[in-house]
Amino acid sequence: MMHTFGVQLRKELLELWRTKKVIVVLAVLVGFGFASPILAKLLPDMLEAMGEDQMGGVQIVIPEPSTKDAIDQFEKNMVQFGLLLAVLMSFNAIVSEREHGQAALMFPHPLPRELFVVAKFAALALLFGVGLILGAAAAYGYTVLLFDAPDAGGFLALVGLIYLWILSLIAVSLLASALGRTVASAGGIAFVFLIVFLLAGSFTNLAPDKITAWGHALAINADSPARWGALAVTLVITAAAVGGSAMVLRRQEIG
């Protein structure tokens, strides 16, 4: 089992590399990691440079940017672009192999469908993990250079919670990919899942996106209730979506 998983994971990682998905994910996450503290630092100057004329005579007083602004930028960028990348990289991962015929060629070989799904999840999890670590390192480094050093423990917690949020998005997008009959329908299902995911945050503190807000509060040492419930829900959704994808694929007829 482990041997086959290793073979399949290697294949998935090689595919991410050869199809340039590694470059896209790393470029975006590392790029925004670098850019977040720089944007926080330069934003007041940029607004000032626009001049009062362009602002319609309105004078805006912007306080001196701080570490908190850098962390705000980092959290906002990683959550937004992480979400976008996670869905785009995952929603067609299974359905395209089924639709284009690779699955019909591969499944008669000794490749359990569960491992096929888990290897895809693991490869994407690795890629986003590396991207987020590099992006976070860049953001932390520039924040230290431009502002005061953030609390390392809180910042680590923020990165970890953003990572878990991204993993849950990858998992539900893979489920959409397993459920969809075509790439287009899988995209539609992923979109519906995403809307439900995001709307849930307006109704309950158990929604997965509450963990990124919790991480943000931890990183800036703000008073905010712990969201252990949301964390548990996020982990359960992730595991259930990966397991569900494997189960759906196992029951499907291929070809």
Place this chain on the structure above:
Amino acid sequence: MNAIEIQHLVKRFGTFTALEGFDLTVPRGSIFGFLGPNGAGKTTTLRIMTGLARATEGRVTIEGVEVGSGPRPPIGYLPDTPAFYGWMTAREFLRYIAQLHRLQEPPIDATLERVGLADVGKKRIGGFSRGMKQRLGLAQALLPQPSVLLLDEPVSALDPAGRKEVLDILQGLRGQLTVFFSTHILSDAERVCDMVGILDHGKLIKQAALNDLLARYARPVFEIDVAAEDSGALATLAERLAGMAWIERVRLDGARLRLSVHDVAVARRDLMPMLAGMAVIRFEMLGATLEDIFLRLTNGQAIQA
């Protein structure tokens, strides 16, 4: 000992019944041609045999292993249009397959050589022609050295030279493993098969050794070619012949007339005089072919490409 045993195989898609419950056995070491027109249920049968689809009723056993029961039967499979990872090279893909099968020293070079892809092993599959993909598909099916090779229309995408090469490979496998392949190209089946099964509308209408089938259904067939300018006269003759008692079936294809006859003696005596005035290029009496047998068994339904 049979390599493949199919018992009462039924497959329904909603209200449509694709396979109507047939039995079939394939002796170990034989090359079995699974024939039938498009939509007969050949691919559905193969998908069930490979575990890609599930039977509604019945069961398939390959080398003693029941398909879908848990253990994987020792099969190699080539789908009708094999799809690969275009970003891999042919050699990388075969290495990946070898790793999945835990082959210690996989004969990758020898397999590429065998299917005529030795010189493109390091090229990306994305740039391969359809024929090259078909050969690579055969290579990935052969690499794990399976006991049973299941092939869905393995030569339909190939040019005549490619078809010959693949059929030669299949012939070379005779006795080494069991080959089960579906095809609508009857001449290919006739060339390499020991046994055939004919499927029509989800029913197996015949299973027999090829030689027995040819002997049993042998009916003399005459084929006449005339010069193109006489094709009109040949068409008139075809209409006349269609009503004659000693004629079984008439098929006209431009300047070629193919006749299946009940009475050879009458045909030999009467046919030649009827051609007087036409520029006859060829007049030949043929034995029955698998195509003739197939058409008779399927009530004249033509096989479409």
